[in-house]
Amino acid sequence: MPMTITEKILASHAGLDNVAPGDLVMARVDVALGNDITSPIAIREFRESGAKKVFDRDRVILVPDHFVPNKDIASAMQAKMVREFAHEQELTWFFDAGEMGVEHSLLPEQGLVLPGDLVIGADSHTCTYGGIGAFSTGVGSTDLAAAMITGEVWLKVPESIKFVFTGTLNPWVEGKDLILYTIGDIGVDGALYQAMEFTGPVIEALSVEGRLTMANMAIEAGGKNGIIAPDALTEAYVKDRAVRPYAPFLSDPDAEYAKVITYDVDNIEPQVAFPHLPENTRGISEVGEVQIDQSVIGSCTNGRIEDLRSAASVLAGNKVAKGVRLIIIPTTPTIYRQAMKEGLFEIFMNAGAVISPPTCGPCLGGHMGILAEGERAIATTNRNFVGRMGHPGSEVYLANPAVAAASAITGKISGPSEIVGKG
Amino acid sequence: MQSTGTIHKFGDDIDTDLIIPARYLNTSDPGELARHCMEDADPGFAEKVKAGDIIVGGKNFGCGSSREHAPIAIKAAGVSCVIAESFARIFYRNAFNMGLPILECESTEKFNTGGTLSVDFDTGEIILQETGERFTTRPIPPFMQELVQSGGLMKHIQKKLKAS
Numbered sequence: 406m407p408m409t410i411t412e413k414i415l416a417s418h419a420g421l422d423n424v425a426p427g428d429l430v431m432a433r434v435d436v437a438l439g440n441d442i443t444s445p446i447a448i449r450e451f452r453e454s455g456a457k458k459v460f461d462r463d464r465v466i467l468v469p470d471h472f473v474p475n476k477d478i479a480s481a482m483q484a485k486m487v488r489e490f491a492h493e494q495e496l497t498w499f500f501d502a503g504e505m506g507v508e509h510s511l512l513p514e515q516g517l518v519l520p521g522d523l524v525i526g527a528d529s530h531t532c533t534y535g536g537i538g539a540f541s542t543g544v545g546s547t548d549l550a551a552a553m554i555t556g557e558v559w560l561k562v563p564e565s566i567k568f569v570f571t572g573t574l575n576p577w578v579e580g581k582d583l584i585l586y587t588i589g590d591i592g593v594d595g596a597l598y599q600a601m602e603f604t605g606p607v608i609e610a611l612s613v614e615g616r617l618t619m620a621n622m623a624i625e626a627g628g629k630n631g632i633i634a635p636d637a638l639t640e641a642y643v644k645d646r647a648v649r650p651y652a653p654f655l656s657d658p659d660a661e662y663a664k665v666i667t668y669d670v671d672n673i674e675p676q677v678a679f680p681h682l683p684e685n686t687r688g689i690s691e692v693g694e695v696q697i698d699q700s701v702i703g704s705c706t707n708g709r710i711e712d713l714r715s716a717a718s719v720l721a722g723n724k725v726a727k728g729v730r731l732i733i734i735p736t737t738p739t740i741y742r743q744a745m746k747e748g749l750f751e752i753f754m755n756a757g758a759v760i761s762p763p764t765c766g767p768c769l770g771g772h773m774g775i776l777a778e779g780e781r782a783i784a785t786t787n788r789n790f791v792g793r794m795g796h797p798g799s800e801v802y803l804a805n806p807a808v809a810a811a812s813a814i815t816g817k818i819s820g821p822s823e824i825v826g827k828g
Numbered sequence: 829m830q831s832t833g834t835i836h837k838f839g840d841d842i843d844t845d846l847i848i849p850a851r852y853l854n855t856s857d858p859g860e861l862a863r864h865c866m867e868d869a870d871p872g873f874a875e876k877v878k879a880g881d882i883i884v885g886g887k888n889f890g891c892g893s894s895r896e897h898a899p900i901a902i903k904a905a906g907v908s909c910v911i912a913e914s915f916a917r918i919f920y921r922n923a924f925n926m927g928l929p930i931l932e933c934e935s936t937e938k939f940n941t942g943g944t945l946s947v948d949f950d951t952g953e954i955i956l957q958e959t960g961e962r963f964t965t966r967p968i969p970p971f972m973q974e975l976v977q978s979g980g981l982m983k984h985i986q987k988k989l990k991a992s
Contacts (some may be wrong), residue, residue: 429971446856446896450982454989472854479854529894529918545896545922551985559971593841594888598917627888629917682841769850769893790845790892797849797868 407657409565410632411600414540414654418523426564426663434464435539436518437552438526440508441469441480444487446546447527451490451553459494460556466498466517467491468508471765476772506737506763509533509705513617514737516646520635520653525549525558529624530705530787536617537643538635538653543624563629564663565600570607572671577821579715580615581707581785581805583607584622585676586668589686597627599663602656607670608633613642614711621706622787625683675820677783678803681791689808689820699782700725700813701794702806703734703761704768707785710740712806717749719810719821725757726816732774734761758813770795783812829949831908831929832957833880837941838869840886842912844919847890847898856897858904865901879906882947884939886912890919899928909947911936911954911965924972925981932966 419430459465472480491499512518520538529543623631635653679685735741767774768786776795789801807821846869866873889912909929923930944957952965978984
């Protein structure tokens with residue numbers, strides 16, 4: 406029976422030869438992940454169940470990244486609970502300040518999630534790892550608690566939608582723009598309960614970072630997972646990082662899809678998602694005059710080294726507009742060090758940006774850049790819901806790092822070609 | 829099991845930041861979360877909601893974050909069930925895992941704030957008291973029913989642990 410990559414990974418982890426959409430399976434997890442917000446509830450449930458040990462201390466990974474470095478006393482108590490549990494359970498992979506990065510940047514970078522893996526995480530953006538050919542999906546704290554105990558998770562096999570990207574990318578169009586365009590087309594529930602499989606020559610040529618960005622936002626279309634076939638680029642990214650062996654899967658050419666949607670990327674320009682849903686996308690040429698108070702470059706969506714380089718290429722030699730705060734968040738210590746070594750920090754600081762330590766921070770209105778009532782931000786993050794970055798009366802516009810950088814310079818939402826003239 | 833309650837109506841795409849804003853996620857205490865339930869969608873919700881009331885949404889209820897704090901806040905606020913045209917998948921899962929009954933109804937157009945609904949969880953039938961009109965909901969998959977009967981996912985797991 407021909408299967409998609411998603412079906413193959415689920416079948417292999419459920420010990421089955423075949424699965425089909427709609428099947429309920431009990432599947433083995435390669436990694437179960439939690440953060441400082443979701444783990445405390447999971448830990449409480451773990452204790453209440455009477456369990457004594459996690460199923461495998463190498464495969465339960467805890468990353469306090471949301472409100473860390475601790476933003477207040479209550480957050481400190483949550484982080485402390487996670488830290489104590491990690492030590493008690495002698496978890497191999499617990500990342501505290503100094504080693505800590507934004508979880509979905511950190512895990513692929515450290516080779517902890519791999520092609521062909523089945524990963525669950527108590528964080529909705531766990532779907533990021535589809536960018537390297539893993540099945541990964543977000544769950545709640547109770548599911549995490551159960552997986553920490555049993556090493557298993559129950560899953561319904563999703564139907565798959567195949568997205569085919571053809572044509573030639575326009576200047577400044579990145580993975581972020583492709584996924585925003587897709588969400589703008591199908592809507593925030595356009596892939597509800599389904600797998601989003603991104604294919605085509607454009608994806609094959611897209612960097613691993615760009616692929617991670619695309620898979621990261623599958624949840625914003627309601628998707629269960631986003632996934633991209635692992636290839637030579639994936640292998641080059643993974644091979645020196647992998648902490649254990651792995652087995653990649655590919656979709657069969659005759660696998661069945663609920664839908665096939667083809668996009669000619671020649672028609673796609675840098676995208677901006679207007680408040681208050683990621684589906685409210687417009688091409689940069691149709692944005693009009695939108696003044697901003699803040700620009701945020703970071704998050705599990707767009708805080709990797711390629712994103713910082715892209716922002717730096719726009720910021721170089723320029724100054725942030727008066728009255729605008731530009732906050733740049735390298736998402737892991739490795740990325741932070743790399744950016745520093747490459748001289749990107751020099752560019753950022755000359756432009757007038759503030760550089761934050763790795764944290765989810767302002768993306769979810771945690772800390773390190775909260776908006777006041779009536780304020781407006783452009784951000785490379787993933788959600789622009791009401792109150793997402795602070796006051797319920799503030800606004801968030803989503804875009805790629807080059808657009809966020811250009812907008813910081815002009816003080817209004819702007820395309821990078823206005824600054825660099827590449828367009 | 830049956831329940832009758834007053835409707836609190838919300839629209840489409842009610843996200844988890846509206847259900848419980850991230851600024852309150854520095855705690856997982858149900859009572860504290862309940863005090864801020866639906867705050868950014870309806871600032872007075874926590875004060876006016878009564879035990880047994882019913883939240884009604886449109887499509888894609890609970891989209892966004894995986895925070896279990898969202899169904900915890902709703903349940904702790906005393907809400908007896910959530911009825912929507914569709915649910916985002918993580919919210920759907922979380923609600924079952926922690927024992928908050930949720931029902932999918934093809935159209936929630938006729939349910940308005942202040943109205944009264946009677947819900948039969950065994951048959952999935954909803955009656956709008958004001959008009960007597962009956963509505964059917966999508967049946968709950970057998971596996972999910974099993975979870976509910978066990979008292980949620982953790983009880984289910986505990987049963988399995990004891991058996992082994």
